[in-house]
Amino acid sequence: MNTPHRLPDSTACLWMLKKMILIRRFSEYLIPIYPTDVLETPLHLHIGQEAVPVGLCVHLTDSDTISFSHRSHGPALAKGINLQSLMAELYGKITGCSRSRGGSMHLVEPELGMHGSSAIVGGGIALGAGMALAAKLSNADHISVSYFGDGATNSGIFWETLNFSALKEIPLLFVCEHNHWANNMPAHHHMYGDPLLVSKVFMESFQIDGTDVLDVYKGMAQAVGYVKEMKKPAFALCKTLRWMTHLGVSYDETHCPENMRQKSCPIQKLQTIMMSENMIDASGIQHIIAEVDQDILDADTFAKNSPFPSPDSLMEDA
Amino acid sequence: MDAFSIPMEHDMPEGNRIISYKTAIQEATDQAMMHDSRVFVIGLDADDPSGMFGSLKNLSCQERVIGTPISENAVCGIAMGAALAGQRPICIHLRVDFLMSAMDIIVNYIAKWRYMFGGRVHVPLVIRAVIGRGWGCAAQHAQALHGLFAHIPGLQVVMPAFPYAAKGLLLSAIQDDNPVIIIEHRRLYDQKGHVPSEMFGLPLGKGYLMRKGRSLSIVAASLAVIDTLSAVDSNDIDADVIDLRSIAPLDMEIIRSSVKKTGKLLVVDYAYPFCGIASEICARVAETSFSDLRQPLARITFPNCSVPASGILEKAYYPSAKTIAKKALEMIK
Numbered sequence: 343m344n345t346p347h348r349l350p351d352s353t354a355c356l357w358m359l360k361k362m363i364l365i366r367r368f369s370e371y372l373i374p375i376y377p378t379d380v381l382e383t384p385l386h387l388h389i390g391q392e393a394v395p396v397g398l399c400v401h402l403t404d405s406d407t408i409s410f411s412h413r414s415h416g417p418a419l420a421k422g423i424n425l426q427s428l429m430a431e432l433y434g435k436i437t438g439c440s441r442s443r444g445g446s447m448h449l450v451e452p453e454l455g456m457h458g459s460s461a462i463v464g465g466g467i468a469l470g471a472g473m474a475l476a477a478k479l480s481n482a483d484h485i486s487v488s489y490f491g492d493g494a495t496n497s498g499i500f501w502e503t504l505n506f507s508a509l510k511e512i513p514l515l516f517v518c519e520h521n522h523w524a525n526n527m528p529a530h531h532h533m534y535g536d537p538l539l540v541s542k543v544f545m546e547s548f549q550i551d552g553t554d555v556l557d558v559y560k561g562m563a564q565a566v567g568y569v570k571e572m573k574k575p576a577f578a579l580c581k582t583l584r585w586m587t588h589l590g591v592s593y594d595e596t597h598c599p600e601n602m603r604q605k606s607c608p609i610q611k612l613q614t615i616m617m618s619e620n621m622i623d624a625s626g627i628q629h630i631i632a633e634v635d636q637d638i639l640d641a642d643t644f645a646k647n648s649p650f651p652s653p654d655s656l657m658e659d660a
Numbered sequence: 661m662d663a664f665s666i667p668m669e670h671d672m673p674e675g676n677r678i679i680s681y682k683t684a685i686q687e688a689t690d691q692a693m694m695h696d697s698r699v700f701v702i703g704l705d706a707d708d709p710s711g712m713f714g715s716l717k718n719l720s721c722q723e724r725v726i727g728t729p730i731s732e733n734a735v736c737g738i739a740m741g742a743a744l745a746g747q748r749p750i751c752i753h754l755r756v757d758f759l760m761s762a763m764d765i766i767v768n769y770i771a772k773w774r775y776m777f778g779g780r781v782h783v784p785l786v787i788r789a790v791i792g793r794g795w796g797c798a799a800q801h802a803q804a805l806h807g808l809f810a811h812i813p814g815l816q817v818v819m820p821a822f823p824y825a826a827k828g829l830l831l832s833a834i835q836d837d838n839p840v841i842i843i844e845h846r847r848l849y850d851q852k853g854h855v856p857s858e859m860f861g862l863p864l865g866k867g868y869l870m871r872k873g874r875s876l877s878i879v880a881a882s883l884a885v886i887d888t889l890s891a892v893d894s895n896d897i898d899a900d901v902i903d904l905r906s907i908a909p910l911d912m913e914i915i916r917s918s919v920k921k922t923g924k925l926l927v928v929d930y931a932y933p934f935c936g937i938a939s940e941i942c943a944r945v946a947e948t949s950f951s952d953l954r955q956p957l958a959r960i961t962f963p964n965c966s967v968p969a970s971g972i973l974e975k976a977y978y979p980s981a982k983t984i985a986k987k988a989l990e991m992i993k
């Protein structure tokens with residue numbers, strides 16, 4: 343970004359810094375555990391992509407709804423899912439947010455506008471629109487977010503929902519977290535052009551640097567503000583980098599090597615600016631990390647000490 | 661050369677050319693593509709280096725392997741269109757669950773075209789889809805939906821359990837002028853067995869008697885055959901074991917003649933129970949072989965609920981060789 347940022351106030355900056363550190367440290371915490379097979383569930387980590395969910399959710403209220411997919415931990419934590427219930431879900435424990443039925447890809451917290459994440463690419467986009475339609479029909483003030491990856495724009499349901507939302511003027515924000523990959527497919531193999539080229543014919547559209555949380559903050563302030571005020575859909579394309587392989591806990595050294603990660607790290611970028619603006623110093627950052635790490639350890643203890651579901655409960659809710 | 665002709669086999673020959681299930685699929689695909697320039701492979705990750713869990717690795721005609729965006733619905737329609745226009749597509753899916761977004765094309769188009777146009781057109785299309793299981797895959801990544809496809813007139817559905825059948829059924833499916841859905845269980849991919857190197861076909865709609873016994877008939881398909889054999893062999897159960905190979909059309913002849921002999925039937929279907937293949941088989945046996953039966957029909961299936969993520973619930977969910985042995989022993993007591 344060439345234009346200097348007008349900084350959000352220090353409360354917002356601190357909130358974003360802490361949330362990004364939470365997503366990062368939580369994900370990193372899972373790295374050594376995953377190969378030991380105590381978490382029997384496929385992980386899609388959000389490391390490196392923290393700026394997008396955090397710079398979005400800082401503008402959302404608890405009653406705003408959000409529909410996301412398999413890469414679920416980032417948006418769920420940014421929207422405020424209880425860390426203990428998230429950890430317990432990964433451990434397959436009955437105290438998990440989905441009562442152990444869902445695993446890593448299927449998180450839910452209806453009280454916070456998270457009505458369940460899907461692991462089939464595409465469908466969740468329509469669910470977000472349905473929640474926006476519900477807000478419109480009930481004259482509510484909140485908005486809805488459909489949160490998806492670049493790969494999801496390949497699906498028919500994405501284009502159908504784009505058209506529907508524009509036609510029906512529903513308060514929906516499309517957020518495309520464009521990490522340049524869909525599994526092993528680079529974006530140029532699966533999408534002919536940026537979806538923004540089309541979305542802007544249908545609705546107000548924003549291009550955002552998804553590696554820079556201040557740019558996300560600024561862009562989402564406009565996008566969320568527009569949807570809230572105009573009660574019409576908008577589209578935000580956030581380009582970011584996937585540091586990890588699609589699935590699992592390895593860094594993608596081939597496509598996102600160390601030097602690239604360092605240059606694009608959203609946490610580093612925010613810390614640097616906050617420090618130069620005297621919003622925080624090194625010990626303040628250490629303090630946040632320590633606090634977050636303690637929460638993660640507590641969540642881990644909680645999850646480990648929680649009971650497994652009883653096999654007899656298999657048919658509950660069937 | 662366009663088109664190929666293959667000898668039709670019926671048996672399960674012994675031999676020592678031992679290859680894996682995934683290699684058998686690769687070999688059949690490669691041979692079909694070499695012999696018939698109309699055959700091509702299309703689907704999400706068809707061109708991925710992992711080669712669909714190894715079943716599409718190192719194909720000789722890479723230019724006829726087409727990777728696609730995550731657009732299953734359109735891609736199935738595109739494959740069908742190409743089939744109508746004279747090609748022989750193999751449309752692949754890494755999980756059967758991903759095919760659900762293409763159900764409109766499969767049910768309303770692919771299955772109906774030949775009938776709806778009085779046989780003036782046909783759809784020589786093969787759809788391959790893999791069933792997954794385990795490790796917290798949960799409800800959207802571990803389904804077995806073959807019964808859903810078999811329900812639709814106009815779709816043939818096969819479920820090879822062995823490398824030999826994987827090759828023979830795939831070649832038959834490619835050669836067939838009408839749509840065939842091949843359901844492959846991921847757990848079978850590394851199973852090994854004898855497979856002849858030359859091209860051959862297995863008749864669609866024909867089962868095979870894997871074990872001969874007198875006290876009980878057990879019918880199964882895909883992974884359930886492997887578990888059934890292990891149950892029968894390790895407990896010396898005196899049973900006929902029928903590997904269905906195809907579930908649509910269903911080989912009722914082989915089932916009926918076995919039931920005539922044993923008077924008892926256990927159907928093992930690793931899928932949801934309601935309106936499933938097991939129910940269909942039981943209904944037909946009750947209709948036509950009622951007087952042969954000496955005790956109530958029995959089914960082993962998944963419970964009537966979605967697949968849970970938690971390992972402990974997964975264990976409670978899936979039947980196994982043990983479940984089969986227990987039921988079989990009960991039935992022959």
Ligand SMILES: Cc1ncc(C[n+]2csc(CCOP(=O)(O)OP(=O)(O)O)c2C)c(N)n1
Binds near residue numbers: 386463523525
């Ligand atoms: C309909 C469907 N097809 C294929 C898959 C397998 N799959 C899971 S995630 C994924 C890539 C998704 O990419 P993107 O939407 O960009 O999200 P990202 O993983 O990059 O966050 C694919 C192909 C699926 N889940 N659903």
